[in-house]
Amino acid sequence: MQLFSPTEVESLQMFELLADVTENVDECEIVLVMLEHDHHNMKLYATLLQSINNVRSKMHIACMEPMIPLIVAIENVLALQEQGEFNFNSLVSDLALTTLELVQNFVDDCAHHECAKYDSDLLARVVNLLSEIKGSNQAKHQQLITQALLELDPTLGIDIKSPSTATIEPLKSETTTSLQLELNNQSQMTADLEFFKDIMTPIEKRINNWAGRSARQTMLAASLNQAAGLPVDAQQLTAAVLLHDIGMPLMPLKLLDKQSKLNDQEIEHLRSHINAAMAFVQDMHHWDEAMGFITDHHERFDGSGYPRGAKGTEISEGAKILAIVDSFEAMTHERSQVTHYKRPLVHAAKEIELNSGTQFCPFWVNIFKDVFKTLLRRKRHITESTI
DSSP states (O other), X not given: OEEEOOTTSOHHHHHHHHHHHXXXXXXXXXXXXXXXXXXXXXXXXXXXXXXXXXXXXXXXXXXXXGGHHHHHHHHHHHHHHHTTSSXXXXXXXHHHXXXXXXXXXXXXXXXXXXXXXXXXXXXXXXXXXXXXXXXXXXXXXXXHHHHHHHHHOGGGGXXXXXXXXXXXXXXXXXXXXXOSOOOTTHHHHHHHHHXXXXXXXXXXXXXXXXXXXXXXXXXXXXXXXXXXTOOSOHHHHHHHHHHTTTTGGGSOHHHHTOOSOOOHHHHHHHHTHHHHHHHHHTTOGGGHHHHHHHHHTTOOTTSOOSSSOOOGGGSXXXXXXXXXXXXXXXXXXXXXXXXXXXXXXXXXXHHHHHTBTTTBOHHHHHHHHHHHHHHHHHHHHHHHHTO
8 A cells, every 4th residue: 555645735725626526526426327327328428528537637736646547547438438439337337436436535535634545556457457448349348347346346246145244334322212112012022123133034045145135224224213313213113124025035036036127017016025014014013113114115205106106294204214225225236146246335325316305305315325424434444444
């Protein structure tokens, strides 16, 4: 690891640089997400390249040379798309997002700590891989992009059949909640939750790529709830997170493992998994609130969800949390069946942010953004401490 100090830039200028870089990186993230849904839109490419060019220019003016070759390499790859010699796909988006996150963190460290660590050998390897991408070797593009991406973030190459060690820790609180439901059968509820956790073990073994899923979702849901001041009963929320997909192992494995687009009949069949969860707890009336969360977790804030078409305040707060948690899990793990690595967390977070007010409740999206920043800081700290 090398250490870079921005000796040519004063402190105030460095924070101005950070603001400029952050603004352009934010725009790039939005455009990259849009390109995944409209990858033939050349106006979006022009906007993307201009924003990346702005970042490179700012870095060059500030003499922050270590990152510039990497930015240039990404620019050159994206420029090939405009020339019709490169096919944009989700891997390219992931690579660009990961690169921009690295650049932004580099500037952030310089602004707040007056120095930044970087690995010159790693950056050189990535630049060399990207320099091999040419219009004449399109068959190698996917492999080169994958190698570059995994160099920048090796955690994306973790064997998806092994439980992930990069779980999301709930935000710690020194106080206990006064909102927690006081029930005479508290011991029964505690025993139930342990039972629900035990049930998830065989379920996660039966469904491909589900290892560690319930633990990740439970901790993220708890983090969101804690960050908002615990407006949702913690036990009811935990039960809902654990049980909401309990009907999935009853579905045909052929349907669960299908990688091509589902037809309308198959979609309706999958949606019926909610009924199994509701039936499971229908006679456990102390979990009625959790059952409501489960029933509504596929509702959308704009009313276009299912099964009731509920919207806004008609949807329970627990269901709004569960909707975000479920989507975040899906976006960061669903592609592992095909590619054997996860998508960058920042991409999933941006998708959730862009769907604020339509699919997700804006209040809970803002809470998620704050929690996600904490997650990234912890991830960076863990990564740096192991180097």
